[in-house]
Amino acid sequence: MKSLRLITGVSLVLAVFMMTGCASLSSLPSQQSVVLPVPAVQSVLEQFRTVQKISPGKINAKVPALELAYAQVPNTVNRLRLAVMLGFGQCQKCDSGRALKLFKETLESSSEDSVVALASLSIELLELKAMIADKNSALLNQQQQVIQLQQKLDDLTSIEESLHLRK
Numbered sequence: 001m002k003s004l005r006l007i008t009g010v011s012l013v014l015a016v017f018m019m020t021g022c023a024s025l026s027s028l029p030s031q032q033s034v035v036l037p038v039p040a041v042q043s044v045l046e047q048f049r050t051v052q053k054i055s056p057g058k059i060n061a062k063v064p065a066l067e068l069a070y071a072q073v074p075n076t077v078n079r080l081r082l083a084v085m086l087g088f089g090q091c092q093k094c095d096s097g098r099a100l101k102l103f104k105e106t107l108e109s110s111s112e113d114s115v116v117a118l119a120s121l122s123i124e125l126l127e128l129k130a131m132i133a134d135k136n137s138a139l140l141n142q143q144q145q146v147i148q149l150q151q152k153l154d155d156l157t158s159i160e161e162s163l164h165l166r167k
Contacts, residue, residue, distance in 0.1 A: 059091040
């Protein structure tokens with residue numbers, strides 16, 4: 001779980017750096033060409049920050065409100081906010097598969113560079129999160145097998161010792 005939070009944190013920092021205009025480092029931008037993050041992206045980044053701090057119970061309470069907002073006004077901001085909550089929240093109603101679908105819809109429908117970058121990074125994070133969860137599950141299964149095999153070995157050793165004592 002700590003590795004998931006670390007990956008999420010690092011990716012969020014990278015997303016912020018990408019969206020603050022790091023693309024043209026060769027020359028200093030003039031006052032007119034400074035591009036600030038779009039308010040929609042700022043709102044979604046705030047959602048990332050919020051989802052990391054609030055409890056699963058509060059997330060469960062917020063998901064229906066976000067679902068309703070997206071159903072009433074299916075725009076990019078509402079889609080991204082819902083996707084962030086579903087994909088990066090730790091709750092019963094959270095669904096990373098649905099979040100991936102929402103991020104991919106955003107990627108296909110938006111032409112804003114900052115929104116595309118945010119959706120791409122989010123998709124990558126969710127895919128990495130799923131990969132880590134699969135590897136953790138496989139590791140837990142292997143640990144269970146090792147424990148079972150160790151128990152069998154201990155049992156066989158005990159039987160062998162009892163046979164030597166009988167002779």
